[in-house]
Amino acid sequence: MPVLCALIVGLVLFFLILPTAIIVPMSLNASSHLTFPPSALTLDWYRAFFSDPDWIASTLFSLKIAFWTSLASTIIGTMSALAIVRGELPFKAAIQAMAIGPMIVPHVVLGVALYLVFAPLELTGSLTGFLIGHSVLSVPFVVITVTASLQRLDPALELAAANCGATRLQSFIHVTFPNILPGIAAGAVFAFLASFDEATVAFFISDIGGKSIGRKMFEDIDFNLTPVIAAASTVVVAASLCLIGIAHLISSSTSSRTKQE
Numbered sequence: 001m002p003v004l005c006a007l008i009v010g011l012v013l014f015f016l017i018l019p020t021a022i023i024v025p026m027s028l029n030a031s032s033h034l035t036f037p038p039s040a041l042t043l044d045w046y047r048a049f050f051s052d053p054d055w056i057a058s059t060l061f062s063l064k065i066a067f068w069t070s071l072a073s074t075i076i077g078t079m080s081a082l083a084i085v086r087g088e089l090p091f092k093a094a095i096q097a098m099a100i101g102p103m104i105v106p107h108v109v110l111g112v113a114l115y116l117v118f119a120p121l122e123l124t125g126s127l128t129g130f131l132i133g134h135s136v137l138s139v140p141f142v143v144i145t146v147t148a149s150l151q152r153l154d155p156a157l158e159l160a161a162a163n164c165g166a167t168r169l170q171s172f173i174h175v176t177f178p179n180i181l182p183g184i185a186a187g188a189v190f191a192f193l194a195s196f197d198e199a200t201v202a203f204f205i206s207d208i209g210g211k212s213i214g215r216k217m218f219e220d221i222d223f224n225l226t227p228v229i230a231a232a233s234t235v236v237v238a239a240s241l242c243l244i245g246i247a248h249l250i251s252s253s254t255s256s257r258t259k260q261e
Contacts, residue, residue: 027230045231058216066196069134073191077142078184085150100140111204118205125207133205134195142187149183189247193240
């Protein structure tokens with residue numbers, strides 16, 4: 001039975017990873033069409049990606065949005081998780097459900113709603129508009145990871161710090177924060193990826209002046225389908241894997257340091 005379960009899990013993981021794995025050889029195909037397997041290997045499509053001003057502008061715009069979204073979402077999500085777990089709030093369950101609600105709402109519905117709000121305010125295509133829209137999508141990831149870290153943290157440690165004369169801020173900085181740092185780091189990475197990879201909402205709130213890499217991919221799929229799309233997808237996947245690796249290293253080093261202390 002354990003062998004059968006492992007085999008089933010392996011097949012499911014293979015099925016999930018296969019589409020992403022196929023993108024890599026397709027991005028190296030010498031043909032001007034998206035085909036698999038590649039007839040010959042070349043790096044021309046990566047050169048085309050990094051030399052195209054539109055692709056670079058869209059990528060840099062998405063990175064800028066993702067950075068500020070990650071920063072804002074981490075602060076808001078961490079404060080929200082602290083209030084939910086440690087605070088004495090009425091209707092705490094309802095508040096927690098509202099905090100993670102944007103994960104449940106279809107992105108198409110949210111994109112239309114944001115467009116109807118942003119268009120009269122001239123926020124479509126702006127950094128502020130993207131920051132607000134993507135923060136709505138990203139905050140739930142931080143709330144979930146930080147809430148899980150806080151629930152594993154023994155409240156007695158914070159009470160011990162308070163009994164020793166520490167203020168709430170000192171207790172948070174020296175006791176709470178180091179222990180929940182892996183959750184905060186994971187939430188920040190997920191918030192960054194949720195913003196950087198997001199395409200549905202970005203399609204509604206972007207314009208010619210501010211275009212995310214997701215919107216650029218949609219446009220090229222419709223009007224200029226070449227292996228550059230595969231190269232751009234590979235770059236996005238590689239960046240995502242690097243961020244996940246960094247978050248894992250932070251989590252591992254923090255956990256080992258906490259155990260030593």
